[in-house]
Amino acid sequence: QKEVEQNSGPLSVPEGAIASLNCTYSDRGSQSFFWYRQYSGKSPELIMFIYSNGDKEDGRFTAQLNKASQYVSLLIRDSQPSDSATYLCAPRTDSWGKLQFGAGTQVVVTP
Amino acid sequence: SAVISQKPSRDICQRGTSLTIQCQVDSQVTMMFWYRQQPGQSLTLIATANQGSEATYESGFVIDKFPISRPNLTFSTLTVSNMSPEDSSIYLCSVEGGKHPDTQYFGPGTRLTVL
Numbered sequence: 001q002k003e004v005e006q007n008s009g010p011l012s013v014p015e016g017a018i019a020s021l022n023c024t025y026s027d028r029g030s031q032s033f034f035w036y037r038q039y040s041g042k043s044p045e046l047i048m049f050i051y052s053n054g055d056k057e058d059g060r061f062t063a064q065l066n067k068a069s070q071y072v073s074l075l076i077r078d079s080q081p082s083d084s085a086t087y088l089c090a091p092r093t094d095s096w097g098k099l100q101f102g103a104g105t106q107v108v109v110t111p
Numbered sequence: 112s113a114v115i116s117q118k119p120s121r122d123i124c125q126r127g128t129s130l131t132i133q134c135q136v137d138s139q140v141t142m143m144f145w146y147r148q149q150p151g152q153s154l155t156l157i158a159t160a161n162q163g164s165e166a167t168y169e170s171g172f173v174i175d176k177f178p179i180s181r182p183n184l185t186f187s188t189l190t191v192s193n194m195s196p197e198d199s200s201i202y203l204c205s206v207e208g209g210k211h212p213d214t215q216y217f218g219p220g221t222r223l224t225v226l
Contacts, residue, residue, distance in 0.1 A: 032213055043203055043217040044154070046112075088153060096167075097142050097207045099215060101154040 004102035006089050011107045013083075019076040021105045023089030026070065030091035033065060033072045034099065038086045047087075048074060079109045113138050113206055115218035123224045124194055131190045132221045134204035139184035142207040144215065145177070147200045154203065160187050194225045 003026045013019040025033075032051045036044035050056045050063040050072065062075040072091075076083055086106045090099040114137040124130050134143065145157040158166040158179055166179040181187045191198050205217045 034214065036217075043201075043220045046214055046216060049211065049214055092213060096159060097144070097213070097215065098156060098159065099144075099154075100156075103153045 004089055004091060004100050006087075006102035006105045008103055009106040009108075011105055013076075013079045013107060013109050015079060015081060015109055015111050017079055019079050019083065019107050019109070021074040021076075021087050021089075021107070023072045023074075023102055024070055025072070025089075025091045025100075027091060027093050027100070028067075028070065030093055032092040033063070034090040034092065035061075035063060035074045036088040036090060036101075037083075038088060038104065040085075044088055076107070079107075081109050081111060083107060084109045112210070112214075112216045113140060113208065115204065115206060115216060117202075117204060117218040117221050119221060120219065121222040121224075123226065125226055126195055128194055129190055129192045130194065130223060131188050132202050132204075132223075134187045134189070134218055136185045136206050138208075140206040140208045141184070143181060143187045144205045144207070145179060145187075145189045146203045146205065146217075148203060148220075149200045157189070157202075191223065194223075196225045199223060199225045 005024045035048040038044045048063045050065045056063045060077045064073045086104040088104045089102040118133045143160045146154045158168045160166045160181040178190045201220045203220045205215045
């Protein structure tokens with residue numbers, strides 16, 4: 001059974017602090033990894049993707065990938081109340097584009 | 112990224128009936144996907160729909176229950192057949208492509224309630 005594990009939270013983060021979200025996956029064949037943000041009542045919105053080991057930065061977001069450890073993370077710097085949402089980790093598990101979603105981590109940024 | 116619309120945005124249906132959900136994209140895309148998100152849960156892939164071929168269903172989902180059409184490169188439909196309250200969910204279509212070919216973008220979703 002291919003699995004994607006995330007801490008469900010809620011992860012409470014003071015405004016201005018760094019939110020750190022973790023994700024582990026079981027399918028070693030996964031080649032690309034996606035982070036989606038989902039506000040309550042809305043559809044998922046793509047915020048980051050990463051293909052190679054190491055870090056990838058985009059604005060206040062940094063994705064980190066370690067394929068040997070089957071681990072991917074997302075850092076949100078200078079967290080804002082508008083970052084309060086559920087963050088979904090999704091490895092791409094095959095060449096046809098299938099994504100397997102984790103349960104998501106709820107982030108709550110407190111003023 | 113592509114602009115994706117879904118119809119209806121929400122519906123309340125009676126047990127035993129069927130509902131067809133439409134997904135329209137503003138550009139041609141090869142791969143379209145249908146997901147279900149049950150209350151408080153994450154997304155589960157129902158099927159992958161390529162134009163001109165039969166949809167590929169994931170384990171636990173069957174064509175008789177969730178028939179899918181993909182008549183062209185900008186449109187797809189998902190039908191939820193013989194509905195029961197357990198089918199109450201948000202149904203989402205997604206497409207792959209845009210600036211980064213491997214990325215998937217989601218439509219706004221259809222919120223279905225079955226009484």
